[in-house]
Amino acid sequence: MSDTIIEVKNLTFQYEEDQTSPTLDQVTFHVKHGEWLSIIGHNGSGKSTTVRLIDGLLEAQSGQIVIDGQELTEANVWELRSKIGMVFQNPDNQFVGATVEDDVAFGLENQGIPLEEMQSRVQQALELVKMSAFKDREPARLSGGQKQRVAIAGAVAMRPAIIILDEATSMLDPEGRLELIQTIKDIRQRYGMTVISITHDLEEVALSDRVLVMKNGQVESDTSPQALFSRGEELLNLGLDRPFTSVLIQTLKEKGFAIDESYLTEKDLEEKLWASISKR
């Protein structure tokens, strides 16, 4: 068995027939088993469309998607979809159940899983996202971050091989965002899931194994977070902020301090600064 879980080949898609340029144009990439892939890019670069095509929510004009060795077709879309858990952007619009518990159970109900198994899985998923104490709450009484954690619990309860986060942290405050990223990290460690995350958030990108940059419906590049962060000013054009350390390094360079690298983690930069000070 190959180590590739998702293979996307020459995917082309457009929403309306008279569009001047296609939303996706010959997109090709792959995702490895257990990998954390970030997809970044400007609004309208086709990130969300790509993951919706992978989940079979949209149908491509041409191209091929292979998930876990099977090509995605109309016949097996439900089967393949059950291998993928999706978490969307707006926590309010994806909350189906009347309470936290009911929402987590919704996906399990759809698969016709027996009651006892459902109860244990719901319990487990809620513990994982630390929402057990809230299981009787209605969505109106939860914060955005809590709702998003419930959405993740709902996806995790289905035990998917792949979890896709479609800008899942974009509507949260910094605290909620950090908590959510930590939760995803834990889940990934525990179940060895493959994570695909569409994001504009630096922390999320920094945690991922690989970054796919999309631009105008095409894959612009496919790099490691470190290589991406060293692109400096360019990052702003890709819909990302610049990491704090890059800005600091550049400021130091302008002030005449010699630092060769254009990107370091905070820890590495700290070491470097200590080293250079103690040399004097």
Add this chain to the structure above:
Amino acid sequence: MNNLILGRYIPGDSLLHRLDPRSKLLAMFIYIIIIFWANNLATNLLMTVFTLSLVFLSGIKITHFLKGLRPMVVLILFTTLFQVFFTQGGQVLFQFWIIKITSLGLSQAALIFMRFVLIIVFSTLLTLTTTPLSLADAVESLLRPLSRFKVPVHEIGLMLSLSLRFVPTLMDDTTRIMNAQRARGVDFGEGNLMQKVKSIIPILIPLFASSFKRADALATAMEARGYQGGDGRSKYRLLSWKFLDSLALLSLLFLGGLLLLFKN
């Protein structure tokens, strides 16, 4: 919007809270039918004692029931006064110009008044002790036999529970849109009728637009979570009909029997 008593649920652990929502819903129907059999002092007394003892059993403060009655006060008084002035018959008690108050008018008015109050108290009892969700479950479950006649029972149940879940969300939306429009100078509730109606448009259109957007996102999320309709689904929430539920319905039927016995 906080005065809305509709669908308001007060958590508790009384006998009534623990009843199956189906039995409570059925009880509501039976109650509404038998209350029309109460047409004299004895039967009304019977109904009042029964209803008040249920209120006591629920362990919910009387003030909540008064809140439920408050929006209906005008309607109740209006109907009652109508009965007093326009029902003619029996002894004439008071006469002035064209106004004539008769004994039959007074007793009819009292009857109507009691019916209103009791029905409202009983229905408030139902909503205060039952979560909206379990009421939706109960409706779905009670409609189940109709699926033989091609009534889409699962879809009705799903729509009902989704609507209930989105009520607070849409309320929030409405408040937000109203405040946003106020900030841009729209006056709500000012001017004549035409102006008032016109000022609703800047709330209504964004609200509809955002509802469409929400519905679309929700449908996508449901599909992504494997929702393929009612077939082959299991249920997380099971309703269980217990001995207590049968007992509750039997006691109501017994009450109905007593009413038939004592009514005029």
